[in-house]
Amino acid sequence: MIETDVLIVGAGPAGSIAAKHAAMGGAKVIIIEKKSEIGAPKRCAEGISDNGMKFLGIDIDPRWALKEIEGIRLIAPDGTDVWLNDEIELPEAGYVVERKVFDKYMAMDAGRAGAEIKIKTLAKSVRKEGNSYVVLCESMGELFEIKAKILIGADGPESHIGRWAGLKSGTKAKDMESGAQFEMANVQMENNSVLEFYFGKVAPGGYAWIFPKGRDIANVGLAVIAKDTDKTAYEHLVDFVANCPATQNAIPVELNIGGDPVGGVVKEIYGDNIMIVGDAAGQVNPLTGGGIISGMIAGMFAGETAADAIKNGDYSAKVLSKYADRFDDHYGEKMDKYIKSRHYLASLSDDELDSIAHAFQDVEFEEVSTTELIKNLIKVSPKALLKLGKLI
Numbered sequence: 001m002i003e004t005d006v007l008i009v010g011a012g013p014a015g016s017i018a019a020k021h022a023a024m025g026g027a028k029v030i031i032i033e034k035k036s037e038i039g040a041p042k043r044c045a046e047g048i049s050d051n052g053m054k055f056l057g058i059d060i061d062p063r064w065a066l067k068e069i070e071g072i073r074l075i076a077p078d079g080t081d082v083w084l085n086d087e088i089e090l091p092e093a094g095y096v097v098e099r100k101v102f103d104k105y106m107a108m109d110a111g112r113a114g115a116e117i118k119i120k121t122l123a124k125s126v127r128k129e130g131n132s133y134v135v136l137c138e139s140m141g142e143l144f145e146i147k148a149k150i151l152i153g154a155d156g157p158e159s160h161i162g163r164w165a166g167l168k169s170g171t172k173a174k175d176m177e178s179g180a181q182f183e184m185a186n187v188q189m190e191n192n193s194v195l196e197f198y199f200g201k202v203a204p205g206g207y208a209w210i211f212p213k214g215r216d217i218a219n220v221g222l223a224v225i226a227k228d229t230d231k232t233a234y235e236h237l238v239d240f241v242a243n244c245p246a247t248q249n250a251i252p253v254e255l256n257i258g259g260d261p262v263g264g265v266v267k268e269i270y271g272d273n274i275m276i277v278g279d280a281a282g283q284v285n286p287l288t289g290g291g292i293i294s295g296m297i298a299g300m301f302a303g304e305t306a307a308d309a310i311k312n313g314d315y316s317a318k319v320l321s322k323y324a325d326r327f328d329d330h331y332g333e334k335m336d337k338y339i340k341s342r343h344y345l346a347s348l349s350d351d352e353l354d355s356i357a358h359a360f361q362d363v364e365f366e367e368v369s370t371t372e373l374i375k376n377l378i379k380v381s382p383k384a385l386l387k388l389g390k391l392i
């Protein structure tokens, strides 16, 4: 049996940064990843925020940061668009990255900090043994066990670790978005330095996007809530690509399908000897579906908490709850606001979305106060404002 201080399951961005910070804090760390290539295939539109990377202390590296983003274009169902520039803080708008390079670089940083990485190693089950967890692993047909004082589940949206360990960590179907995306070449965007978001029936319960990756290459995708539509996310994507002006001559070179938990943080994200982070813990922006930065911030807090716990020889739920408190201090309020905004957006009809876009089309957002925005909304759509009022 292999023994370690901290075992992390999953080398996505959340797991790798947890491993890095636990190792930097002096803990003996092993991270296991079931795939043979960290970061591939991606299930992501690859947008990250600049501020997020600053908070994490990670320098932007041109080897994974493909495209710097200068703004956002919001497109209503009738094609009316609203442009926002980067002077206002926009979530997930900073860079479009190459996840298969980005994720590997984050894992390399964990390795450089002292963490051991076991690739092509699957966690198959978990059992509590005294003051530790034992995880049954499989690698290249071989079974073996790893015993850890602290287990961190960073195993993504289909996470098992939390549930196996008895945490209430499930996401309800109504809060799980289904995403489908093509990476495409020959995409003709109006401006290939902005992120495009398309709202309305193109993606019931979610939205469609075009995220540029440089030259004529872009991630073209959408996410839907299954209960809001009879079609699959893939069928919606095929319709979107056929009808969107930017993708009339676009060529798909990759298809990505994946789930995204947008219901907010799950009920229990820690217990004695265990924490869960990232998508596994529902730490995703419920409005945008972006979870790279929020998952990494959680990973950093969990890694630091684990290192302190190891130093002090106390891995109890009480000690590990510091991780949850720090995440809540940092994100709790924003999460609630984003959940409300998601419900608000989903409640609007295509007509309401069109009329809001008409009102805001020529607004210079960075110069406008919230009161003025609300005044505009009253003028064009009192019904939309009423719905907003009910949610706030």
Ligand SMILES: Cc1cc2nc3c(=O)[nH]c(=O)nc-3n(C[C@H](O)[C@H](O)[C@H](O)COP(=O)(O)OP(=O)(O)OC[C@H]3O[C@@H](n4cnc5c(N)ncnc54)[C@H](O)[C@@H]3O)c2cc1C
Pocket: 009, 010, 011, 012, 013, 014, 015, 032, 033, 034, 035, 039, 043, 044, 045, 046, 047, 048, 092, 121, 122, 123, 124, 154, 155, 156, 157, 160, 179, 180, 181, 221, 222, 223, 256, 257, 258, 259, 260, 277, 278, 279, 280, 284, 289, 290, 291, 292, 293, 295
């Ligand atoms: C279509 C789509 C578009 C998205 N676009 C964006 C975006 O533009 N910006 C953004 O910020 N977020 C986006 N997201 C969300 C983002 O991809 C996730 O929030 C992010 O990857 C979460 O990181 P993570 O480390 O928690 O999990 P993951 O990146 O999913 O990593 C989990 C890792 O655990 C491994 N694993 C799982 N089970 C086991 C096991 N039993 N044993 C060993 N290893 C295991 C997996 O192989 C995986 O490598 C998008 C999601 C989807 C579906």
